[in-house]
Amino acid sequence: MSELPNNPSSPQSQSDADRLNFETLSKLVEVQGIKSNTTRGFKARIAWSLSYLTLLLVITPAVLIVGHVVLQALPHFQFSVLTSNTTGLGGGLKNEIAGTLVIVLGVLVIAGGLGILSGIYLSNYAKNKFGNFLRSSSEVLAGIPSIVFGYVGYIALVVHFHWGFSLGAGLITLSLMVVPYVSKTTEVALRQVPSGYSEGGEALGLSEGYILRRITLKSALPGVVTGIIVAVAIATGETAPLLYTAGYSQNLPKLAVTHSPLGYLTYAVWTFYNQPSKAAVQLSYDAAFLLIVGVVLLIVISRIVVSASQKHSENR
Amino acid sequence: MFESASRGEVADTVPAEKGRSELYELDPSDIVLKTKSLTLGFGGSTVLDGVSLEFPRGSITSLIGPSGSGKTTFLRSLNRMNDGIRGYRRQGEVLLDSASIWDSAVNLLQLRRRVGMLFQRANPFPMSIRENVLVGVKAHGLAKRNDFDEITETLLKEVGLWKAVSDRLNGSPFSLSGGQQQLLCLARALAVRPEVLLLDEPTSALDPFSIELVENLIAKLAPKVTFVVVTHNLAQARRLSHATAFFFQGRLAEYGPTNKIFTAPSQLDTQRYVSGSIG
Structure with missing residues (x-):
């Protein structure tokens, strides 16, 4: 002072x-x-x-x-594993690799499509009690053990509809199993998009679809892709539901919905590991190795896609 | 196409200081937007009761009043932004060029193209600066691809952003300052050639320098575009607008030329609000 x-x-x-x-x-x-x-x-x-x-x-x-x-x-590891089909308890894994790729693509399209669409519905429109009911149903679906999915697929598709062991039965069973993961992450990601985006779009006279496609969904893409990756990774790694629905084949996958059993890498991991022959056990490790490489590739590709799409994001 | 040259001339003749409302004549019979005893509410509660207001073409009207007086609800009803809110109910009419905005023949997207809106918080979209300017033009099919570059440049020059962003048109809008983001949003809104722009506290999140930029811009654009501005900044209402409407406790308490509202209001509440005794 x-x-x-x-x-x-x-x-x-x-x-x-x-x-x-x-x-x-x-x-x-x-x-x-x-x-x-x-x-x-x-x-x-x-x-x-x-x-x-x-x-x-x-x-x-x-x-x-x-x-x-x-x-x-x-x-x-021998590269002939990639180029020849399985014969008996030896040979290569070409048919299993092709089968897994077909299954991954199919799950990507079916579960990805259904999951994203239902995620959009849940986040933007299902705001009443019915919406909550749908949400809990989806969570229940996510909690059902995969073997149960396999058995239901077997009873309903393979036996009742006479599809036989087939690509269609396998894809539908696997896709239904992983849809909740995609829809949940899509819903959550869309909810986190700032409300200013859609409000600004509305005020500009953009249609709902335009706002969704060009603005909000793009902004939610990292979350959506994470959900799809989880879904595809689960689908790639599952054996139980496929054993019941897709069966197994030592030939390259037939691209038909019914009566088209096919091989997949997890089958090789599971079956050949318990065989007495050394070549079979080796094949089992090769299959596991290829699965790991595939999942890592999947993650890397998705990271690249996401980072390219978020060039103009608010959070960068 | 965007008549930037003519707007530019207007800007040069309008000094940045006060008294803008005196500088060009409004035609009081040319009413672009009009509300007729508009009563608005959500669920059981009535937010605003029986508001009748007229907005002459090319005018700037300020809506002032304490928070919760219904200004923003009123503003958002003018281009039907409240329609999707649950429990929203309305009585009375809003007439755009003498036609009801709720008429079944009205295309909502077209209505919002004609009556645009700018928000309190700048909300550029997560796309490049150029795409932000063009998004409305593209969605409404207002121009050909060949003209996109020119349109971008014209609009960014119009809002005074061109020098700052011309070298990063493909960059992220979020690298801009808050004031620049709001100017970009204004360019985006102007791109679809609106007749009326509704501004919801457009400068309340900006620094004084940016506020001046935005205000000058509004004054410059006003003969071509009609502005309705919700503001808590009384000095801004006084500087900027031809007419001022004072909302108080869910009613339109007083409406008149800005000068009169601030110097000789007829209501005691208005007098107390503009003098700072309440609010």
């Missing part, structure tokens, strides 16, 4: 008292601060340690499995 001598309303004595109070207070705060800093530091270290520990728990099995498969498969 001494630097303001012209101010008559603040006498010297009062400002001294203020300063005293302030000094006492700052000492108190300092002491408390040091104390709480040590406890805080201790708590923070525990939290960090727990975080690292759980991270380790998650990563270790993944690294062990991938490492084991790669170490078993790679040293003996």
Whole structure:
């Protein structure tokens, strides 16, 4: 206050008292601060340690499995595996690779299409009780064990409709199984799109479809793609529902809906691993290795697609 | 096509300071937009009761009043932005060039092309700056592909953004400042050649310098476009508008020439609001 001598309303004595109070207070705060800093530091270290520990728990099995498969498969890997069909308990995996690709593409189209459309419906239109009912139904669908899907597919499609073991039965069964993942992530991603986007579009006289296609869906794409990746990865890795519906074949897949059993990599992993012959076990590891490579490729491609589409995103 | 030259001339003759409303004559009989005892509500509650207002072509009208007085609900009803809100109900009419905007013959998308809107928070779309300007033109099929470059340049020059963005037309709009984003949104809205622009607190999130830019722009565009501006900035209403409507407790409390509302209001509430005693 001494630097303001012209101010008559603040006498010297009062400002001294203020300063005293302030000094006492700052000492108190300092002491408390040091104390709480040590406890805080201790708590923070525990939290960090727990975080690292759980991270380790998650990563270790993944690294062990991938490492084991790669170490078993790679040293003996022959490229003829890619170019020849399975014969008996040996040969290559050409028919299984082709089968898995056909299944992935089919699931991409069927589950991707159905999932995105139902996600759009759930996020934009299903705002009443019926919408909540649909949402819970979808969650129930996601919770049904895959073997149950397989058995239902078998009874309904393979037996009742006389489709036989077939590509159609396999695709429908697998797609229904993974649709909830796509629709859920699409719904959530669309809900997170700023409302200003659609409002701005409406105010400009853009049609609902135009806003959806050019603005909101584009903005939600990273979420949608994540859902599709999860769905396709699950579909690629499933064996049980396919055993019941797609059967198995040592020939290249027939592109027919019915009476077209086909091979797929997970069948090779599952069947050949339990065979006594060394070539069969080797084939099993090759199939697992190819599955891992495929999933990694899928993730890389999707990352590239997403990053290209988000060039003008608000979050960059 | 976009008559930027003529608009530019108008801008040069309009000084940036006050008294814009005196600079060109409005034809009071040429009413572009009109509400007739418009009553609006959501569910059981009535937000706004019996508002009759006229907006002469080329005028700037400010809607002022405390929060919750129904200004924004009123504004959003003028291009039917409330139609999709659950529980929304309305009585009375809004006439655009003497035709009801709720007539079954009215194409909603066309209506919104003619009556555009700018929001409180700048909301550029997640596409390039160029695409932001052109999106309405493309969606409404207003121009040929060959003209897109020229249209982009004209509009960006019109809002004074061209120098700042001409070297990054394909860049992200979110790299721009808040004020520039709002100007881009204005360019986007102008691109579809609206007759009326509804502005919902267009400058409340901007710094004083950007506010001046936007205000100058509105004043410059006004003879061609009719503006209805919701604002909490009383000085802005005073600087900018020909007429001012004061909304209070769900009613249109007073309406008149801006000068009169601010200097000689007839209602006590208006007097207290514009003088800062309430609000």
